Amino acid sequence: MKKCTTIILSGLLLIGCKSQNDPSPTPTPIPNPTVATELFSFNFNESSGQTLSETKTNASFNINGPSGSAERISGVEGNALRVNGFYGWATGNASTTYPTSKVCVSGWIAPSAFPVQRKDADPITENTNAAIFSNVNTSTSAGIALGINHHGRVIGQFKVGTNVIQILSDQEVALKKWSHIALNINASSGTASLYLNGVQIKSTTFDVGTLLWDNNATIYIGKESKSKTIAGFDTNGLTGAIDQVALWSKDLTAAEIVTQYNKFTPSDPDLKIPTAVRFANDIHRPKYHLMPSAGWTNESHGLLYIDNKYHIFSQRNFNGPYWGHLNWGHFVSSDLVSWEEKTQILWPQPGFDEVGIWSGHAIISNGQPFIFYTGVNKARAAIGLATSTAPYDTWTKNASAIIPNAPTTSANADFRDPFVFQHDSEWYMMIGSGLRDGTSRGALYLYKSTSSDFKQWSPQGTMLEGNPSVDGTGDFWEMPVYYNFGAKSIVLINKLPNANALYWTGNFNGSQFVRDNPVPERLDVINQLLSPSIHPDANGNLTAIGIIPDGVTSAKHKEQGWANVFSLPRVWTLANGKIKQVPHPNLLSLRGSSKNFTNVVFDQNSSNSLNNSTGSQYEIVATINPGTATKVGFSLNKNTATGEQTLIYYDFTTSSFVVDRSKSSILKGVPLSNQSTNYILPAGNINWRIFVDASVIEVFVNEELAFATRSFPSTANNLIDLYAQGGSATAIDLKIYNIQGGGTASASKRAEKKSEIIIHPVVFPNPSSVNFNVKFSDITAVTPVYGYIFDITGFPVKKIETILDPNNLIIHWDGIMDDGNKAIRGVYIIKGLLKNELFDAKIIVE
Incomplete structure (x- = not known):
């Protein structure tokens, strides 16, 4: 990609172009004879810490947010400051003599999103200004601000005499790319201009006068000076990155702005969240x-x-x-x-x-x-x-x-x-x-x-x-x-x-x-x-x-x-x-190692029925005979030291599923309410599949019912236990699988690329009415197999859980479904997980 800028100076046409792949210097445009001086310069090249330095005055600026929250990324040169919308901007004071006639603010910006305009609180005519530089007195409006508004347009604000001037471009800044922006003000001639990537994109005129400043106003880098909030969150901070911010002692010429733009040819920033x-x-x-x-x-x-x-x-x-x-x-x-x-x-x-x-x-x-x-x-x-x-x-x-x-x-x-x-x-x-x-x-x-x-x-x-x-x-x-x-x-x-x-x-x-x-x-x-x-x-x-x-x-x-x-x-x-x-059957690929239990009898006096099983990310697969218990289920996120636990159970006395969160956390600000719904379960065993992922709990019952809840315990890797009241129950078969992988790729590391090869075992006889054989190959060790047989609508009709080895490569299916009925004529799919590889095959029932 090339950067190209065309400028007309006193009848002389200047064209500046450079390729991002070509480091050779661009010919320097004809300079303005008046030398521009940086009053403030922010390079953001600190490697860490909650402060940054303004390099002309050596003033120190504090980065808003909890200790250790400040983040840097690679910038247009060295590091850049990452700003995260509701935190991460910098504030401070620096002493200088502000110019009253001519000034320029410039810098590089890479927004990952445009800032918030509050739907109900902000008039449609009021612009948010997520500023790369703002030192505006919010009472008198003295000072200057340059940034982008809630639609990604470059916006500037300043005060001349009694007039507050706002200048807003029609052009949207690119998301997740570096852009150079500048605001030129000449109060003595009553003109101001906005620049984007070396090109003037907006100009305005106003009454000639004197630029007004407040020497004591706080300087904001990454946020406008105004306070705007929703539910305790600041809404007018920038989300993205900032680099090479400068306040100049004069308005820069068009050629000088091109020179500032051409100083760097940055690659697209890495704005993914670490x-x-x-x-x-x-x-x-x-x-x-x-x-x-x-x-x-x-x-x-x-x-x-x-x-x-x-x-x-x-x-x-x-x-x-x-x-x-x-x-x-x-x-x-x-x-x-x-x-x-x-x-x-x-x-x-x-x-x-x-x-x-x-x-x-x-x-x-x-x-x-x-x-x-x-x-x-x-x-x-x-x-x-x-x-x-x-x-x-x-x-x-x-x-x-x-x-x-x-x-x-x-x-x-x-x-x-x-x-x-x-x-x-x-x-x-x-x-x-x-x-x-x-x-x-x-x-x-x-x-x-x-x-x-x-x-x-x-x-x-x-x-x-x-x-x-x-x-x-x-x-x-x-x-x-x-x-x-x-x-x-x-x-x-x-x-x-x-x-x-x-x-x-x-x-x-x-x-x-x-x-x-x-x-x-x-x-x-x-x-x-x-x-x-x-x-x-x-x-x-x-x-x-x-x-x-x-x-x-x-x-x-x-x-x-x-x-x-x-x-x-x-x-x-x-x-x-x-x-x-x-x-979904693809979730089988998440399963890691397992702990297996059979015929575990438990009642209201039982404790630690699952032998100190703990976890924060796991799946439970269990078949439970409720026996004489009136309440039967699980105690999750259990901490005996703090008394925390989240109970998930079926209550036979009220015919209800219950989530008891009354003791789920000793923390503040998290849900502690109980949840329940009437539902009449048929008599017999209860088949549970429960997925726990930190604060998320998803429950599936009898391969037809589902519900979810949230639980926020004060510690991680808590106990997993069985729960019963009013009698005894038996966990006929129970497995706890460690969960690995899944989720969303992080910013610092992409998700590991999984093999997209799906194993297709041989089915014989096929078609047939009974006694199907699903044969695998290349099995060299004892290998667990998990899966389902689905009918043509996608409904699971038969659960598959078995072990294969080099001497036993075949899964047998007699054509009988889990409900005891014979599979009707039609096409079925067997799908599941063999070790860490997905498999599927078509089964045709005659």
Whole structure:
């Protein structure tokens, strides 16, 4: 790539170009005869510590944040200061004689996100200024500031006489690349200009006068001088990196600005969050669940499988772990287990989405992906469209909203979260809302596509409306989901208030969703997972990933530096009018070593039934006979010294699943409330699969039920124990697997590349009606095998757990499913994990 700058000086045309691959010096443009002097210069070349030095006055500046939190990265020359939105900027005072006529501020900036404009607190006309330099007296406005605003435009502010002048460019600074910015002010001629990468991008005129300063004003590097907060978080700090900031004693000539720009040819900065270092002592941060590297995430949306890769998007605030100025984050995976966080794909820009890019959905039509999203400005929400091409790392927005507003002006409470689906070759969009004509109730507006490019839509009325007194679905619906399982379809909504994911089965007739029952089902047996995003996986299994909120206070989020986590991928099937949820089979690849137990009898007097088993990242697989116990389950995150434990059990006296968090932590700011839901379990053994990942607990029961919760113990690697009350129970078979890998690739180290080779064992006889043999090869030692046989809908019908060795290379299946019935005619898939390699094969039942 070349840098090219064209300047006209007194009729002389100067062109300065240099290649980033060519270190040869650029010819020096004709200099202005007046020599510019740096009054302040910040080079940021300290290697560590919570202070930095201004090199002209040797003044020391403090870096905001907890001790040890200051971070440096490679800059345009030497080091640069990383600033993290709600912390990491520097403040201090330095003595100089400020110029009253001419001045310039310049520096290099590499934003990883644009700063926050507060949706409710900031007028739309007020710009945030995440400044590389700001020494403004917030009462008198004396001083000068240069930075970028909430839309990434270069912005400057200064005061001449009684006038406060603001100058704002129309051009957006590139994300995650180095850019040189400068503000030139000549108060004696009444002119000011902004420069980006050596080129003037904006100029303004004002009344001639004297530049006003406050010699005692604090200097901010990486934040504007104003105080702006949300929930205790500063919102007007820069997120990204800063280098080579200077305040000059005069306005620089165009040629001098080009010279400053051409001094360096930096490579793109490494702005990935060093998670391994930053969160090294964070015992509550999950390791194998998908989550953001830092900052805020909530609703997942747009799960896609395209070109052999999975993509999922989510609500993201890169500026801190709080809700505000939402972007669409982007994660990519080859296996739904290990993920890489990519640059955000959508962010607020002037227009209908200038305040936030809220939730939506993604589809693939004729091999082309499309994103539908909610764009928010101060007045209303509208529906936007974006498209992309391989490798789908950058997306192009449609210039205007494809649906500019709700179809009615008085009946809707809000209007957001499109979901697009196909029915009888036609494409439809449903959008969440709440109706206010008569009884307040949730609803879904329906639209029909009238163009193949999805830019034209025709309103079709409401597809579905709630009846809160009957169905308990609240007065607003968000994040809707539709899926056709074949004979039946489902519509899932997340109802408000008291957020909960609920669904109906039924059929869509082209204009209405006709429910089988007026009252919906809960997605999770205990309400914690919200806003699932769905898409078939590589084998056609309908896969869902939702959000599991932290439930902690803002102060705890500030301490963590991250907020919320995604669920593990789950496979959904529909049986007997209910969604059955099981862990995705690819999660078997996470399993490491195991501890095995059989026929462990336990009761209310038992302690340490699992022989000092401990962990922070593990999976439990257990078959438990409840015996005479009235409560049976597990004690997790157990610490006998502090009395902490989280109880997860089934209560036969109330027919309820229970999460008892009343003693889960001695820490403040974490959830301690109990959770329970009535559910009648059939008599017999209870099959549990429980995934614990630091503060996340996901539970699967009898290969059909699921729920999640959060627990924040004061220590890591706590005891794992069994729990019973009212009688004795028996753990017939119980395994605890150490979990390894997974999660999100860190900034300092990419995820280890896993082998994408899948073993395909030979099945014989095939097809057949009984006695299938699944034969492996190249087994040289005793090797455990874990897996499932799935029917054509993706529902697991037979669990496989066995041991193979060089003399025993075959898994046998007699064609009988785990429910005791014979497999019906059709195609089945056996899929699982052989040592650390995935395998699958097709089984045809005649």
